[in-house]
Amino acid sequence: MAYPPYLREKAIKLRTEQHLTLEEIVDCLQLPKTTIFYWIKDIPIPRTKKQTIDQQRKAQLIRDRAAAVRERWYQEGLAEAPALLQDPTFRDFVVLYMAEGYKRNRNAVSFVNSDAKMMALAYRWMLVFGERKFDFSFQYHADHDIEELQRYWGGVLGINPAIIKPMRKSNSNQLGTRKFRSVYGVLTVRTGDTRFRARLQGWMDYVKAQW
Numbered sequence: 001m002a003y004p005p006y007l008r009e010k011a012i013k014l015r016t017e018q019h020l021t022l023e024e025i026v027d028c029l030q031l032p033k034t035t036i037f038y039w040i041k042d043i044p045i046p047r048t049k050k051q052t053i054d055q056q057r058k059a060q061l062i063r064d065r066a067a068a069v070r071e072r073w074y075q076e077g078l079a080e081a082p083a084l085l086q087d088p089t090f091r092d093f094v095v096l097y098m099a100e101g102y103k104r105n106r107n108a109v110s111f112v113n114s115d116a117k118m119m120a121l122a123y124r125w126m127l128v129f130g131e132r133k134f135d136f137s138f139q140y141h142a143d144h145d146i147e148e149l150q151r152y153w154g155g156v157l158g159i160n161p162a163i164i165k166p167m168r169k170s171n172s173n174q175l176g177t178r179k180f181r182s183v184y185g186v187l188t189v190r191t192g193d194t195r196f197r198a199r200l201q202g203w204m205d206y207v208k209a210q211w
Contacts, residue, residue, distance in 0.1 A: 032192030077202020
């Protein structure tokens with residue numbers, strides 16, 4: 001996705017003038033981490049103690065504002081959860097994400113699995129709420145047919161197989177006789193979407209509170 005030039009300029013300014021870290025800039029601009037990294041990767045934060053008290057306060061203010069935005073979206077998720085959870089497949093998605101979804105990154109929603117039905121359900125709801133670009137990739141064994149796997153997962157999700165990126169499993173040789181495991185590899189669907197992630201946290205917490 002191409003972003004307006006002013007966003008790149010803003011990211012660079014936050015790096016050079018406010019001395020913000022990569023994570024702090026991501027929180028501030030609400031953009032994918034990989035995009036911000038590409039923009040600022042050659043601009044290191046000065047390792048001296050010359051940062052002024054005023055600069056430190058501004059940096060903290062930016063962090064506080066980003067946290068407030070995430071909290072607002074989280075509360076939005078809690079408020080809308082009762083109505084959304086009336087759909088049993090939506091509840092299935094939330095519970096699946098609680099068990100299988102990637103939860104360490106508060107700026108991204110990422111679901112990984114080798115089960116076609118789980119991936120289809122997760123992607124269906126991710127499409128409903130995701131507002132940013134999706135990335136697709138799969139891990140495969142040495143003796144897998146990459147194009148066959150791309151066609152398979154493309155059919156499962158209803159997307160162009162060519163956009164699914166193959167990633168060789170580093171700890172595996174051939175699938176061999178272990179065909180009962182990951183016959184079609186392990187698929188990942190990811191979107192860098194802070195609002196979606198915050199709302200999803202609200203949905204998950206609402207479900208857990210009912211147990």
